[in-house]
Amino acid sequence: TQLLEQSPQFLSIQEGENLTVYCNSSSVFSSLQWYRQEPGEGPVLLVTVVTGGEVKKLKRLTFQFGDARKDSSLHITAAQPGDTGLYLCAGVRTGNQFYFGTGTSLTVIP
Amino acid sequence: EAQVTQNPRYLITVTGKKLTVTCSQNMNHEYMSWYRQDPGLGLRQIYYSMNVEVTDKGDVPEGYKVSRKEKRNFPLILESPSPNQTSLYFCASSVRGRGYGYTFGSGTRLTVV
Numbered sequence: 001t002q003l004l005e006q007s008p009q010f011l012s013i014q015e016g017e018n019l020t021v022y023c024n025s026s027s028v029f030s031s032l033q034w035y036r037q038e039p040g041e042g043p044v045l046l047v048t049v050v051t052g053g054e055v056k057k058l059k060r061l062t063f064q065f066g067d068a069r070k071d072s073s074l075h076i077t078a079a080q081p082g083d084t085g086l087y088l089c090a091g092v093r094t095g096n097q098f099y100f101g102t103g104t105s106l107t108v109i110p
Numbered sequence: 111e112a113q114v115t116q117n118p119r120y121l122i123t124v125t126g127k128k129l130t131v132t133c134s135q136n137m138n139h140e141y142m143s144w145y146r147q148d149p150g151l152g153l154r155q156i157y158y159s160m161n162v163e164v165t166d167k168g169d170v171p172e173g174y175k176v177s178r179k180e181k182r183n184f185p186l187i188l189e190s191p192s193p194n195q196t197s198l199y200f201c202a203s204s205v206r207g208r209g210y211g212y213t214f215g216s217g218t219r220l221t222v223v
């Protein structure tokens with residue numbers, strides 16, 4: 001059983017559309033991170049959120065940490081083909097223990 | 111450039127032949143970790159290290175060994191590889207503390223035949 005569940009698992013959209021990816025858990029985390037991974041490469045950190053209710057924006061990407069620090073969402077506005085990749089959330093608990101979500105594979109069609 | 115370097119990138123080996131995957135980071139990070147990534151199973155932690163000479167098991171440690179004799183190096187050892195260890199392996203490092211994320215290496219694709 002995964003500690004962090006991501007949805008949807010797969011997402012294929014047209015360029016210019018908006019999308020939201022969810023990362024849910026029944027556990028509380030001290031912080032939560034989002035990564036993007038391209039085929040054959042290691043995940044690359046996009047953002048870390050540490051405060052319940054926190055919202056961070058990175059150009060067209062908006063990240064939100066739930067008030068109870070159990071869940072998070074990633075919203076992409078006007079998706080571009082360069083956004084294609086595997087998006088992973090990771091929750092951090094005490095002692096630097098990282099727990100990765102199951103991943104969302106995003107394809108943006110030109 | 112701040113990075114985590116893994117070697118080799120690709121490795122094909124035979125069952126039972128001991129191998130080592132090296133990992134080195136140049137960021138003076140205390141925390142290092144090994145993961146394997148398999149389709150449908152996501153990233154699973156094998157071993158991690160909080161600092162020099164401090165290592166602990168992750169979720170899937172069976173069949174693997176690690177050592178942390180220096181802060182920058184964290185090699186992964188497969189004493190007797192088996193086909194079920196065929197996978198994509200990642201080394202990662204981080205500063206300790208809740209606001210910090212991982213820097214990952216580029217991965218090692220291992221095939222055991």
